[in-house]
Each structure stands twice: as C-alpha cells, then as structure tokens.
Amino acid sequence: MTDPTLLVLASLAEGDKHGYAMMDDIEKFAGVRLGPGTLYGAITRLEERQWIRGLESDDRRRPYQITGAGREYLEEQVAGLSRVVKTARERLKPA
Amino acid sequence: MKRWIRWAARLYPPDWRLRYGGEFDALLDAAGLQWSDVADVFRGAVKMRMTAMMSYKKTALLAGLAGAVIAGGIAFSIHDVWACNATLVLQNPAAESASGLSHRELLQQVLQMTTEILSRDNLIALINNPQFDLYPKERERYPVQQIAENTMRRQLHVVPFGTGDGRDQAFQISFQYPDRVKALAVVQELVFEFHARSRSVGILEKPQRPEFPTYPVRSSIILIGLLAGMLTGMLALAIWRRTRQYAVVTMSLPKEDKQFIDSQVAAGSYRNADEYIRALIRAEGARHK
Numbered sequence: 324m325t326d327p328t329l330l331v332l333a334s335l336a337e338g339d340k341h342g343y344a345m346m347d348d349i350e351k352f353a354g355v356r357l358g359p360g361t362l363y364g365a366i367t368r369l370e371e372r373q374w375i376r377g378l379e380s381d382d383r384r385r386p387y388q389i390t391g392a393g394r395e396y397l398e399e400q401v402a403g404l405s406r407v408v409k410t411a412r413e414r415l416k417p418a
Numbered sequence: 419m420k421r422w423i424r425w426a427a428r429l430y431p432p433d434w435r436l437r438y439g440g441e442f443d444a445l446l447d448a449a450g451l452q453w454s455d456v457a458d459v460f461r462g463a464v465k466m467r468m469t470a471m472m473s474y475k476k477t478a479l480l481a482g483l484a485g486a487v488i489a490g491g492i493a494f495s496i497h498d499v500w501a502c503n504a505t506l507v508l509q510n511p512a513a514e515s516a517s518g519l520s521h522r523e524l525l526q527q528v529l530q531m532t533t534e535i536l537s538r539d540n541l542i543a544l545i546n547n548p549q550f551d552l553y554p555k556e557r558e559r560y561p562v563q564q565i566a567e568n569t570m571r572r573q574l575h576v577v578p579f580g581t582g583d584g585r586d587q588a589f590q591i592s593f594q595y596p597d598r599v600k601a602l603a604v605v606q607e608l609v610f611e612f613h614a615r616s617r618s619v620g621i622l623e624k625p626q627r628p629e630f631p632t633y634p635v636r637s638s639i640i641l642i643g644l645l646a647g648m649l650t651g652m653l654a655l656a657i658w659r660r661t662r663q664y665a666v667v668t669m670s671l672p673k674e675d676k677q678f679i680d681s682q683v684a685a686g687s688y689r690n691a692d693e694y695i696r697a698l699i700r701a702e703g704a705r706h707k
Contacts, residue, residue, distance in 0.1 A: 341444075341445075342441055342442070342444070342445040343449055358454065358455045358462075359423070359427075359445050359446055359449060359451075359458060359459055360458040360459040360461055360463070361461075361462065363438055363442055363445070363462060364462045364465060364466070367434065382444070383440045383441055384444045384445075385440075
C-alpha cells in the first residue's frame with residue numbers, strides 16, 4: 324500500500340496529527356517515507372474531498388483530523404485490500 | 419539543500435501557499451530533509467500548478483459548452499428573416515443633350531418617387547393587399563397604421579447611390595421579412611410602382627428569391643455564447659476560489675478574532691480580510707527565516 328492518500332488516512336485513523344507527525348508515523352508503520360511535496364499533495368486532495376479537516380492551532384503546525392466520510396472511505400479501501408491479500412495468500416499456498 | 423527546497427516551495431500556486439504555506443514551511447523546518455525532497459517538492463509544485471490550470475480549462479470548457487447550447491437554443495428559436503433586394507436606375511432622359519437633367523435633379527426625382535411609394539397610405543395598402551397578406555399576427559394586435567409606421571418602415575428601405583458615370587441615378591430597394599416568398603413579391607410590386615411612375619426607371623438587378631436568411635447569424639450567436647460561457651465560467655471559478663480561500667482561513671476563527679480582522683480592514687490599513695491575512699502570513703514567514 325503506497326497510495327499517499329490512503330497512508331495519510333491510515334495515519335490519521337489513529338488520531339489527529341500535523342504534517343511532520345504524519346510523515347514520521349507513516350515511515351514507522353508502512354516503511355515508506357513520503358516527501359514533503361507528496362505528503363502535502365495528499366493532504367490537499369483529502370481536504371478538498373472533505374475526508375480530513377484542518378484543526379485550529381496556536382503554532383504553524385496545523386493538526387489534521389479524519390472525518391466520518393474519510394473513515395468510511397478508508398474502511399472500504401482496507402476491505403478491498405483485505406480481499407486481495409486473502410486471495411493472494413490462498414493462491415500462494417503450496418498445493 | 420534547504421535553500422533549494424524552499425525555492426521549489428515558492429513555485430506552488432499563491433492560493434495554495436496562502437492556505438498551506440505556513441505549515442508546509444514548518445514541516446520543512448522540522449523534517450530531516452534529503453536531496454530527493456528537492457525533486458519531490460518541485461514535482462508537487464508542478465502538479466498543483468497543473469491542477470489549478472486544468473480546473474480552469476475544464477470549467478472554461480464546460481461553461482463554454484453550456485453557453486453555446488443556450489445560445490444555440492436562442493438562435494434556433496429566432497425566426498429567419500429574409501432580405502430581398504432589387505437595384506433600379508433612373509436614366510437621364512436627355513443625357514446627351516444640353517437640356518439633360520442634372521444629377522441633383524435626378525436624385526430629387528428618385529427621392530420624390532420614394533416618398534410617394536413609401537407613404538403611409540401606400541404601405542397600409544401593401545399590408546392590406548390580400549395578395550401579400552403581410553404581418554397577419556401583428557394585425558391581430560395592433561392597428562395597421564402602427565404596423566406601417568413602426569414595423570414595415572424599419573424593414574423597407576430605398577437607398578440611392580451613384581452609378582459611377584454621373585449621368586444616371588441608381589437606387590436599391592430592400593425589404594426584410596420572415597417569409598422569403600412574400601419579401602420577393604413586395605419588392606417586385608415596388609419595382610412595378612417605380613416603373614409605373616417613370617418610364618425612365620430601368621432595372622439593373624432584378625429581385626431574386628433570397629437563398630439564405632440575413633438574420634439571425636446563428637454561428638455568430640453560438641460563438642458569442644461559447645465565449646461568454648467560457649469567460650463567465652472562469653470568472654465564477656476565480657471568485658469562488660477567492661471567497662472559498664477566505665472562508666477556509668477564517669471559518670474556524672473565534673468571533674473576537676474575526677471582529678479584530680474587520681476592525682483592521684475598517685481602519686483602512688487593508689483593503690479586505692484576505693489582504694490582511696496574506697500580510698500576516700508574509701510576516702510570519704519572514705519571522706521564521
């Protein structure tokens with residue numbers, strides 16, 4: 324799973340995070356380092372689709388929160404991926 | 419390297435910088451950057467620019483199409499108007515002799531005949547003539563005198579023009595009407611009337627049944643609709659973006675903060691809230707350099 328939008332949603336599913344915290348978290352759980360341009364490209368798209376929302380912040384680092392629609396989308400995608408993983412596992416089993 | 423990344427970050431569209439610039443710069447400050455991030459940020463900026471341009475193109479295309487369809491609907495709902503023309507000439511009866519009429523006198527004669535033929539009574543007679551049956555719908559609603567003066571007079575013209583040799587006086591009869599057969603019949607009748615008034619009137623160009631309507635020029639109307647649609651679409655998108663950007667930045671602010679922004683704008687330091695917020699972001703960016 325290397326789609327930056329899914330990685331950001333997966334990161335935010337755990338709790339609200341700002342850009343750097345997302346980058347760090349994604350690197351830890353997925354082993355993928357998203358560059359700043361890629362990360363903020365994903366954030367821009369997700370916010371436009373209203374799957375995440377920016378929260379108020381006292382400093383420059385604005386935290387983001389996953390929305391209900393974003394969570395729903397992530398669940399659909401994960402269910403789809405699970406089916407693919409399950410099928411692939413079954414097919415990889417020695418006959 | 420950081421300098422290169424910051425340079426690439428400046429390539430993002432201004433709208434994007436306004437919304438995400440502060441936090442993006444904070445991320446660049448905090449993250450351990452790599453050389454590959456220069457390309458990543460550059461690619462991100464190009465993508466954002468392309469997205470901004472594409473949405474303008476898409477909007478212009480869709481709005482232009484909608485404008486063309488609406489204009490097409492209007493253009494095809496307008497009835498055709500056909501113009502029938504005839505060119506006549508008043509020949510100088512004694513051009514070769516010294517007693518021939520001057521050009522001015524010939525013109526006077528043409529104008530005299532025109533005044534008589536296009537008189538109100540004559541126009542009313544033409545309208546009432548069952549052979550032509552002109553303006554049937556209008557006659558149900560308005561008196562025939564009004565139709566003669568307000569409608570027919572605007573559609574029927576006799577225009578004198580020079581023949582080039584200075585001896586004869588040419589003139590053109592033109593009548594515009596929604597029915598090309600009737601337009602032709604009326605012009606033929608007028609040619610006959612001119613001829614009846616003077617034996618010196620000759621025909622340079624016989625009235626012909628028009629092949630194409632003179633109005634409406636549907637292709638032009640559709641083209642105007644297309645262009646107007648494109649412009650309206652792009653303008654609407656630009657306004658929407660500006661108001662949306664303003665809303666995104668200020669919607670989550672507490673009431674007192676909004677009041678403070680309004681007071682700054684009212685004090686005349688800034689033209690609007692947007693400009694004030696831009697100034698704040700610029701100041702914040704300068705503070706962290």
